Amino acid sequence: MVSTAPYNEIAHWYEQEFLRSQEDDPIGVHRVLRQLLGEGAGSCLEIGCGTGIHASRLRALGWDPVGVDLSDGMLRYARGRLPVAQADAERLPLRDASVPATVAVVAHTDMPGYPAVVWEAARVLRTGGVFVHVGVHPCFCGGFADRGDPDAVVVRPGYLDGHWTKESWTDHGLRAKVGAAHWPLPELMHAFLDAGLTPERFAEGGGPTPTVLGLRARKFTPDAVPSPTVSARAGC
Template sequence: MGSDAGTTTGVGTRATATYDEHADWYNEFMSAGSAGEYIRRVHGALEDLLGAGEGACLDVCCGTGAHASVLGGLGWAPVGVDLSGGQLRHAVGRLPVVRADSTALPFADGSLPAAVCVLAHTDVPDYAAVLREIARVLRPGGRFVHLGVHPCYIGAFADWSDRPRIVVDERYADHSRSFDAWNPAGVRARVGAWHLPLADLLNATTAAGLRLVRTAEAGPGGIPDLFGFLAVKP
């Protein structure tokens, strides 16, 4: 929800930033009261998983920098990376940023003590490649927090029209990009989303060389709409 790690327009084509034309709308959306309760839950989960620390914390797919204050409040020095110049226009007032594809992070091997990726894994076609880059730039013992929409309950495959019952259909196994969304005025209807099933997400994390420490779920009414985890680089 809200960032570009580098979406591609086809095999062999350069990375493109899908959020550029929606950047102003998205910045307003993230600041609006309608998103407030949800973002408070996101930030609470981020604080709980990451914990206090010091030194640079890379905000991968930082978007408009909406999570920078949380990282700073924990003692970290946030640094953002995103492909969308439109998003970064809003982020520059919130944290230092660099425009880059997060499947090719412009940081040296083993140079960073922490990294996070918040509400962005469905914005990229190859999140496994992003995870490998994050593992590369983390120093030994470095922390990584993933926090995103719940892979089992949020997506084109999940029908929330009869809450609290949620119906999941066969599209759960479909990794392709979809613009289907319960909210036609929301983020997904504008920029689409790539789906990554839960097992693939966790397997890609361990395959990147990261060790899972803790997982977390959160959501209203007993149905989790957020899923996150803390991993470390051995």
């Protein structure tokens, strides 16, 4: 994860303006999270919890949400919604095998070292625990994708060039303000396999061209997962 917290500068805008545009779940984030996580009990760690807006949805499914985020600006809003800690997602302040569930919701593009984050999620999961990833769809969202016309998304060259960029088809979104990382689909999927997690279910959200890709993976072995073989790439 980046060593600074660019969201500090936009936390108020994110809470007061951006989130209002997402209340009706226009790209299916809430539906995909509910579908893949399902009902459960015990602690659910949200990695990159931001302002904590998903806490109520996790509670509605029976989970007890706790959150970590790098940005103290975002956490000022989150503290009224769930227990939180300010921490780097690549070094989670939890013991091995300590939680039954973890989620990352529209957060992976904010984490240049996301493969290491997935490894950390696997480390803190109990045997049988699940990690649910819900993020922007790598095939149709990125600096290479022009979504100005939602009925005809234009995918230009650049999909295979995983990198960090502020390039965007609009100057009103998050990417243009704080930048975002991108991984082609195989590289994103390999992060889960390399962490020793077994993918179980997938889901997409948004239309007519999907905006969201979700994945549920499970930790089946009590053995410690190996050190991550994929590290944050320079310049991503």
